[in-house]
Amino acid sequence: MSTTPDSPTPSGITALPARPGRDRGPTRWIVLAVVAVVAVAGILFATLRGGDEPAAAADRVTVKVGTTEASADYWPILVDLAARENIDIQLVNFTDYTQADPALSQGQIDLNLFQHLLFLANYNVANSDTLTPIGATVVVPLGVYSGKHTDLAQIPAGGQVAIPNDATNQARALLVLQQAGLISLTGGGDPLSTPADIDAAASKVTVTPVDAAQTVASLPSVDAAVINNNFALDADLDPSKALYNDDPAAPAAEPYINAFVARADQKDNPTFLRIAQLYHDPSVTAAVVAASKDTAVIVDRPAADLGTILAGLETVVRDAS
Structure with missing residues (x-):
């Protein structure tokens, strides 16, 4: 740990030579005491001012999220909430629904948010893939x-x-x-x-x-x-x-629950799960509902429920094939 440039260190203090005929003992101990206090103060100042900064920078993570609606009103709110927790969301916009799942599977992005569970089931079965929903978001009416x-x-x-x-x-x-x-x-x-x-x-x-x-x-x-x-x-x-x-809230709407999706080996990633949780912050969901002109229904279902629904849909798709 280093001290700041303007903090004096013990080596930067020189004791004055003693005057002839005077007792040097007390003066010497006072000087040494001052040296000790200054040194400790310098170390504490350096720790408080700069010691935490490298650690904070090291703790920040960037998560690439694929979407087909990067211009949606809720994204700036969600991005800001995540940034406060040292998570930098980098949006990757896709203009074609068929692009975001392959990009996730190939590791070009970390998460995607654009599809409902039935769409994901069709993709997984057609491509022998295992992309996994980690957090529900919304069902919109048709x-x-x-x-x-x-x-x-x-x-x-x-x-x-x-x-x-x-x-x-x-x-x-x-x-x-x-x-x-x-x-x-x-x-x-x-x-x-x-x-x-x-x-x-x-x-x-x-x-x-x-x-x-x-x-x-x-x-x-x-x-x-x-x-x-x-x-x-x-x-x-x-x-x-x-x-x-x-009715977006009816059981028949379960296949159309939209979700954050990750690769199967990242389904328990705490950072990814936290992003999915932050979607349900009231400031985010209010923006989602407002943008839908009050038609969207926010869905907060456990990832395990989403996995069960997805597995059932994949079975239906396979049987139909």
């Missing part, structure tokens, strides 16, 4: 919107409804339409249902799968469209004007 009608009952028999064409959102959209009483699915449907599972004779409408990003644009040409919450908000659609929403 709504039925219309530019022509203000009530479900106004949709005519034989009407046309656009739905997202990607596997996980398509199945959820079909379940939403069934809950709304617009279609009937053979066997009641499941998280992997496709348009081929529609019982046409028992259904009121037909469905047209389109790219999820085009569901909003399809509104003028169809009777209704099932639109993901992020696309609805981006298009300034009012969620309160949706003709129907599924």
Whole structure:
């Protein structure tokens, strides 16, 4: 441990020569006492001022988190909370949903937050991977919107409804339409249902799968469209004007719980778990709910529960394959 430059050390003090005929004893002991006090003070000052700084710097960790919504309002709040605990979150934004899981698996990032459990189940099964949810975040509703009608009952028999064409959102959209009483699915449907599972004779409408990003644009040409919450908000659609929403708090919504995801060998990493906990700070969740126009439902489920749900979904996906 070193002292600061302006702190005197014992070697920096020189005793004056004794005057002839005077007793040097008391003076000598006083000087030595001063030397000791100054030395101790210098050491303490150096410790208090600079001794902790290298340790604090050494304790800081950087965590790369992949997301598809780095511009979301809650991220600056979460990043600041983590920084106060010596965790530097570095956001890595992906524009394609298919990129963030391979990046995590390959170690390019440490965590990701963009997907629900069903999406993760499909990825793990398709890629023989073991990515693991470590903290729940939110479930957002999936709504039925219309530019022509203000009530479900106004949709005519034989009407046309656009739905997202990607596997996980398509199945959820079909379940939403069934809950709304617009279609009937053979066997009641499941998280992997496709348009081929529609019982046409028992259904009121037909469905047209389109790219999820085009569901909003399809509104003028169809009777209704099932639109993901992020696309609805981006298009300034009012969620309160949706003709129907599924219930994000219902057990049927479990496959759509969004989560922080890590590699399996890092699922118990205390820093990663702490980031997932900080998401549930009231300042963060308030920003999440506000950005969703009060439609998002915050979910705080133990990682063990998420693992159980994921395992069940992976079994469903494997069996379907």
